[in-house]
Amino acid sequence: MVSLAVEICGLKFRNPILTAAGPTTRDANSLLAAVEGGAGGLVAKTVSGASEKNPRPNLAKIKDNILSADLWSEDPLSKWTGEWYPKVKKGTDIPLVASIGFTAEEVGELAPKVVAAGVDAVELTIHSPADNPAPIVEAVKTVKEEVDVPVLVKLGPVPKVKRFAEAAEGAGADGIVATGSLGPCLSIDVETAMPLMGAAGGHGWLSGPAVKPLAVRCVADIALAVNVPVIGAGGVSTGRDAVEFIMAGASAVQVCSAAIIHGAGIYGRIADEMSHFMQIKNYRTVEDMRGIALKHLPEAPMHPKARAPEVIRSRCTGCRLCEKSCIFGAVKIIGGVARVDLTRCTGCGLCVSVCPTRALRF
């Protein structure tokens, strides 16, 4: 029997698929829709000292990714504390996390107010320079003095994310969330020569599958460096994506872009896919999978002798994807089955990742 239940910072989640701060968690109704859609925990849209008007346009789908210039909540704190957090708490017993930003002074004032409104934890999004975690340290210390609920710190995909996570843990953070959107980015509509975003410079921030490898790397770096739980975010849209983050050391994941594109039912679908994967692979609990990939991360580059992949003939459908993408001309479909020319193969691994049926393996 597979169990998806996880406990993080003393909070019990029915599954590790959480909402992320964003437009899909912009008010009480969208949060309750996420519960209906199968989310295991709720992180609400970020509120800050003053509500903010978004530039327009501020959302665009680029392949399966989202480019966004959506800022923090356009609604005032009073709406959240007076109406929406209490309505969500009344409507569900799933943990509710308030996301608050962006300076130590602001979160120090906001934290007691959102906790008084009933939230179970706070997630801090703090503006800080890419090379200096001092504002995060100050914010965590300030909030820890103000509230008794778990304090999570959300980190952007900064190059020194490990140092930031260690600093946050040292200041008393109870958990780390990694990561947010990547940017600034620019995308132009070639029909009109206009930027897709109405923000200054046409800038937007990228989320979705394109940022997943960066987010997974951040999670692994952080999981290896700190002892507090890590929650992954960035490009989760399937059960396998969620498992990847868990294997990299995450205790749970958050989902934003996929919920924007596919709707609130995505949370339950991801959880179901994860459960199915666990059944097939004989993992009983999420904890059984957590961090199991970390021991395989090489400390130094691996330089083994180039090896060609093995072809599992019974799995090969002759689809030619490997042949088309082999830049060395080493893979050919002969008699309906892939064959690797050992004199040409450099052991790069591309065909193994391209094969849809896992007919090629090292």
Ligand SMILES: Cc1cc2nc3c(=O)[nH]c(=O)nc-3n(C[C@H](O)[C@H](O)[C@H](O)COP(=O)(O)O)c2cc1C
């Ligand atoms: C439209 C949009 C709005 C977002 N708003 C917030 C926000 O208010 N606060 C925050 O911390 N992160 C915000 N994020 C970042 C997400 O919470 C999440 O960290 C990021 O999108 C990566 O996850 P994903 O690939 O599943 O979207 C936003 C993302 C998007 C796409």
